[in-house]
Amino acid sequence: MGNRLAGSPGAASAVEWTKQLMESYDFDTVYLQPVMVPHWERGGKDVVKIVNSEKHGTVELNALALGNTQGTGPGGLVGEVVEVKSIPELREMGDKVKGKIVFFNGPMDPKLIDTFQAYGGANAQRSSGAAEASKLGAIGTLVRSLSNTVNDIPHTGNQRYNPDFPKIPALAISTQDAELLSQLLADQADLKVYLESHGEMKTEKLSYNVIGEIRGTEKPEEIIAVGGHLDSWDVGEGAHDDGAGCMQAIEVLRLYKELGWKPKRTIRAVMWMNEENGLRGGQEYARVAKEKGEKHIAALESDSGGFLPIGFSSSGTDAQRGKLASWGDLLRQYQLWSLDRPGGGADIGPLRDQGPILIGLKPDSQRYFFYHHTEADVFEAVDQRELELGAAAMAALVYLIEQEGI
């Protein structure tokens, strides 16, 4: 399966393929849940070029427009560059960025061992940078790719405009090119950059969450949702993000079928649509669950890459989290040590007010931000055994929950 941004033909293909796969495993029920999704298209090759370097003349940078951005169009635009490390630093600049291209160059903090914490500390510049820069009259933004390695691979990702201000173009450049641009700016304040991008938000499309279910024998009304998101960015293959999570969730149910084990409570594999640039699938799934009066006791998402599982993060009541902690001795036998960190998952977040414990599979995070949202996130980058250990960890936890409740 190639890449599959919500609304794309690839996403439609993924919906059909995933449904057929679950049907082939003979789950009790397999169905599609309709959901309208935004449909953004990149529209062409993204170009970022330094045009007047005294040292190097013209320098092409490795770039990818951010998701949901409005492109410059084929004519592109040229502007002087102002570098900042964060949105607070941008705000301090005030009027100085008017008519300029703002270059957000805040690195992920390498001292944080959990790279998701480093990501969390740096991602505002990507998700809100263009909106904030536009308020101050900037004409475009560049952002250092959210990666903890320095190389030439640009990382795309979502951003949200402020509807009250112009939708200025916003592109990520590779960490290596961010370092270069920063060095050149230090020596030459009037450095100019050419931006060209072609992004466009099209009309919404009909798409689907894909759902497969094994019905519980004793308390079928108590549902355990386990899943990942089916959409990916429009580069690479979305293998770690989040093909891995989808396949692991399906694997949990497949293992039940293969073992002939009948769960006491209902287990539902859910492939949510549109996590990357809208979260519509997760929202619609929660809305429908509420409308139908369904009772989710737990929701478990795998959306942190198909790497070595090291535990689960969670959010819920003290009683729920206490129950999870009570299984610690069992889980630690399988090297699932990290059980007390807060967390969950983007797609299961909308279920929160319906009361289930929200749980995230927590894999080793060291290599994730090499691949995340890039051309490098391909099938071959996933290690089969690491992927399987994650699925086994999820199956073990789902087993405990369907047996004992939570």
Place this chain on the structure above:
Amino acid sequence: MGNRLAGSPGAASAVEWTKQLMESYDFDTVYLQPVMVPHWERGGKDVVKIVNSEKHGTVELNALALGNTQGTGPGGLVGEVVEVKSIPELREMGDKVKGKIVFFNGPMDPKLIDTFQAYGGANAQRSSGAAEASKLGAIGTLVRSLSNTVNDIPHTGNQRYNPDFPKIPALAISTQDAELLSQLLADQADLKVYLESHGEMKTEKLSYNVIGEIRGTEKPEEIIAVGGHLDSWDVGEGAHDDGAGCMQAIEVLRLYKELGWKPKRTIRAVMWMNEENGLRGGQEYARVAKEKGEKHIAALESDSGGFLPIGFSSSGTDAQRGKLASWGDLLRQYQLWSLDRPGGGADIGPLRDQGPILIGLKPDSQRYFFYHHTEADVFEAVDQRELELGAAAMAALVYLIEQEGI
């Protein structure tokens, strides 16, 4: 640095390079410790061919002679194949293997999450298979590569002959080819295989352990040895095994220099020579330490790959291991969870009777046996951040030991 089996020009180059590297970091003392090492040479291309398959005719298998083996010579040899899964199963065969080639096809147990346990359960067939088969009159052995993946990469490794019986050739074949050979044997009992190998044990060579030291300020007589082994097999680059461990040990001392921190006790980085096919470096290091009346309080080895560190294994007195456990809350903050498993390291084992706690860095083991002892174990297979986290983990533990003793 390329591959560097003990006694080879590559090993001599590694000795000199490592010494120069530590000198460039300005450690207090850098020196070579002479040690005589065995010198085995592969001598040419290893060939394994099925010669009479009714299904496929001639089939060439991916093979590597095991270390310290005597080759067939250029004429090779041909024989019928008898498959066994283990040495006990071989012994039950008794006379039936006389004049035959014994094919050891015991897989690593995929159900063991720690792959080193699975390796431990399967490696007798590689290390002792030829010796045991020779006792029963076999003319050669093949062994399934010690890998938990199925692919076409053969894994070499050490084996020991029994001096009272003929030194028969012994070669590893890839796991994929082991599966194929087993399938063909199931259908055709008279399957014959051609073996050709060129290994030869040459005369012993002079080589060296390479040692760098930062002297303690308060108790310089108390030594903490931290190291890896400098030699590797003669294929690939020995990057995970054990270039990673060597570089991490040097990094521990380099960090002290960079920070300007002076340890209370003496810290010594040791690159042991000849772990792979003789352990002479580890033995000589321990012998000299005893002769000089040195007092090692701890020895820490990294020889399990440059992957994500997850803890330390150890062996020592209850008091020593209790002291290690008392640092658990500090170490777990850095995701070093696994602190209670028994262990240590091959090169530090000979120090045992001098009383130090023996400690092994314990990295994630899932991917190690893809690379171990193969052409695939190259520089590019090591992730920089994982390697650095391992070095940081070792430095953190060495700091605690030099401050508090153990």
